[in-house]
Amino acid sequence: MTETAQRPTLEAVAARAGVSRATVSRVVNGGDGVREPLVERVRRAVEELGYVPNQAARSLVTRRHGAVAVVIAEPETRVFADPFFALQLRGISKELTAQDNQLVLLLTEGRDDHTRVARYLAGGHVDGALVFSLHLDDPLPGLIRGAGLPTVFGGRPGWSDGDAGVAYVDSDNRGGAREAVRHLLGLGRTRIAHLTGPLDQTSAADRLDGYRDVMGEADPRLVVESDFTPGGGERAMRALLDRRPDVDAVFAANDLTASGALRVLREQGRRVPEDVAVVGFDDMLPVAEATDPPLTTVRQDIEEMGRIMARLLLRRLDPRTPEEPPAGVVLPTTLVHRASA
Amino acid sequence: MTETAQRPTLEAVAARAGVSRATVSRVVNGGDGVREPLVERVRRAVEELGYVPNQAARSLVTRRHGAVAVVIAEPETRVFADPFFALQLRGISKELTAQDNQLVLLLTEGRDDHTRVARYLAGGHVDGALVFSLHLDDPLPGLIRGAGLPTVFGGRPGWSDGDAGVAYVDSDNRGGAREAVRHLLGLGRTRIAHLTGPLDQTSAADRLDGYRDVMGEADPRLVVESDFTPGGGERAMRALLDRRPDVDAVFAANDLTASGALRVLREQGRRVPEDVAVVGFDDMLPVAEATDPPLTTVRQDIEEMGRIMARLLLRRLDPRTPEEPPAGVVLPTTLVHRASA
């Protein structure tokens, strides 16, 4: 381990600039109420010594950390098989660093981790938390609320009783699904199926609701539960062709599911979109553009979701912000037309 | 913002347990050299008060943070179009949390960010850094070395002069490439092409070297530079078919490139693997399994790479570890046989 050279302290800067520690502190923190010539002297001393404030000492007194935790519960490895979180993290990171906050990443792996994470959040290491909780039965959100830390959720939390008092950011899953199904209807399709995601996740449930909004009480055999994976999409598509061989359109709950469905359709000699039109959800580029044919899909702006989550939290953390009740933010989706429908 | 209730301090626990702060501190930090009955009393007091140590205060005196920075330089958005980093992060996170370290994620966006990151690393917020630097001309590694922070790199750094004194973890890109090409040779193919990645990245350069190790000075028209994307793979494949229509095998520098190549081959009526055999690299599951036909590819254990990076760094951070010179760790790859070759 490298023996790091002794870092200069406030004291050292003060000595060099010929002022008191208090003055240096003021300058370093914005310089309000310090006369110009002194500011200049201190700035130079800081520069020459390469002074960087010690964050630990600062936090000790201010009780703020300039850090936000991002908690990603990962009940399934699926999560990491797609770039979804990477994009969201990017959005979060951009917004956070723009306001000089650090991002502490907490990945959870199964139940045991929950207490670890809860302890950490309760331990006052961070000023707030951004939490991705995917499943209805996830105990994590409850633990976090218990920690009393300002929090914004990614995706509408399923456990919430009417969303009261919960801050979250989500895509308009239901509206996007409606648009997808309407597009298929507009193509003249009548036997439109839906391959769902895991229905214990609100995103999947909302997309199914959107499908039903448009289709009403369609033949229940047209709805096949799946799991957001290509393999699941294949299985669901096979089951669907079994039950309703006359299907002429498929709305898949995400692009991965759609890619599996496409493979089965090709294998069975059905032409896309001539025989069966297919629409996905997400517009996950490497997938949606790589399928054959390229996928018509509902795009959600994932990076923007991340950015807004961060912005919401930082606003709440800022003592100058007037107290307002937490609320949900729902972002619009757009249909991207490619060759599959 | 929630007004957090005053957190109990060591002092409070000491008072409640009827001992000194020092004793509580000892118990909290492992309890060595404290007699059992006292340990028990302190534990109970900690429990009852819900005491959680203040990390800022602790860091201030120990000069350790129990935190490691993960720096991901992102000159291209491509990085986030595949699950590569997500997997690596997962491995890193597992190892870090297993040893009670936090993960501070630093995503960089262009040049301006470099100074920000360098400042942060120099600022003594973290005990060490894990850095992903992808490009030959990236100034970040230099800045980081300047900060004098213990560091492990992900992927062989291209700027390194003979790898001396640099700790890194990488896959055996060159060996994996050799195995891929040999497999194609074993299939009786003779006109084996290579669609490269961006050659300013060591991974891409190493794979090309591996190809050349086996193919010697093959027709240079069989090597087409590409960029690790499906679109790039398409373009490269088209160029290749132009130059050498008689090609009977393709080794693509990664699975995304291979997926683009497959699409072009299908579109041109070439059967895979009968007319042209195709091998990829990465074994990125959602891609490799989703292509048609499924991809034979060189697997690298990305999560394990992350885990080893973290382990290496933590070992170096541990004062009990005897000082040893930094070194590179190269992980083996394995060829995964599917239908494309």
Add this chain to the structure above:
DNA sequence: GTGAAAGCGCTAACAC
């Protein structure tokens, strides 16, 4: 406007 001084909560010598 500027400086002196009092801690923030903790660990680590050093006494006992």
Add this chain to the structure above:
DNA sequence: GTGTTAGCGCTTTCAC
């Protein structure tokens, strides 16, 4: 073994 004490580097009253 256990307690006492002196800081770690910073912000922030409070005098001047």
